[in-house]
Amino acid sequence: xxxxxxxxxxMPRLLITALIAVVAMSVLNGCASRDQAxxxxxxxxxxxxxxxxxxxxxxxxxxxxxxxxRAVVAGKIDQADYEAAHVRYAQCMTEHGFAPQYRKTPExxxxxxxxxxxxxxxxxxxxxxxxxxxxILDSLFRYQQGNxxxxxxxxxxxxRCLRGLxxxxxxxxxxxxxxxxxxRPFKTFPxxxxxxxxxxxxxxxxxxxxxxx
Numbered sequence: 458x459x460x461x462x463x464x465x466x467x468m469p470r471l472l473i474t475a476l477i478a479v480v481a482m483s484v485l486n487g488c489a490s491r492d493q494a495x496x497x498x499x500x501x502x503x504x505x506x507x508x509x510x511x512x513x514x515x516x517x518x519x520x521x522x523x524x525x526x527r528a529v530v531a532g533k534i535d536q537a538d539y540e541a542a543h544v545r546y547a548q549c550m551t552e553h554g555f556a557p558q559y560r561k562t563p564e565x566x567x568x569x570x571x572x573x574x575x576x577x578x579x580x581x582x583x584x585x586x587x588x589x590x591x592x593i594l595d596s597l598f599r600y601q602q603g604n605x606x607x608x609x610x611x612x613x614x615x616x617r618c619l620r621g622l623x624x625x626x627x628x629x630x631x632x633x634x635x636x637x638x639x640x641r642p643f644k645t646f647p648x649x650x651x652x653x654x655x656x657x658x659x660x661x662x663x664x665x666x667x668x669x670x
Contacts (some may be wrong), residue, residue, distance in 0.1 A: 480559025549587035618658035
C-alpha cells in the first residue's frame, strides 16, 4: 500500500487540486495560530467578491465565465453548473481511455480519487487538458462548499470542519495540526485520516491524503 498526499499548493501524483491564481496568491503561509474569528484572514470579503475576482483576473473559459457571472448575481455557484463541469472533465478523461473514480461529499463536491493508468501513461497530461474549461469553477465550488467563510489559513479550515464533526476537541490548535501533519504516516492525528468524513475535511482544506493499493 502506498499513500498519495496533497499538501496545500502542491501537486500530488494521483490527485491534483487546481487552484485559481487569485486564490492561491491570497493564501497566507504564516497566519496566526489562534482559532478566533477576529484573527482570521480571509481570501475575499464574500463569495460573490471571490467569483468576481476570478472573472477579472483568472481568464476563465467561456462556459466557466457564464457560470461565474450567474454566481455573482445569485451569490453562489449553482450545483447544476458544477455538475456540468464535473461531467465535462469525467467524459474527457474517459475519452482518453482513463477511468476516473470519485467520492461525492455530503456538500455535493466530487473528490477525485485518481484514475487507472493506461499502460505507461499516468494521465497527468490528459488531466490538465481535461481541466481546460473546468478548473476555475471546480476550485471555487470547493471553497464555496468546504470553506464558505473563505478562511485563508487552510489549517483552520480543516480544524473547523473536524471539530464540527466531533473528531477533535476545542483545545486542538493549528500547532497540534502542524505536528500531526508532519508525523508521517499521520499516526498521531486523533482521528482516522482515511475515514471519509475526516478525509473530506482534510481535502477541503487542501490536504488530500489517499491510500492506493
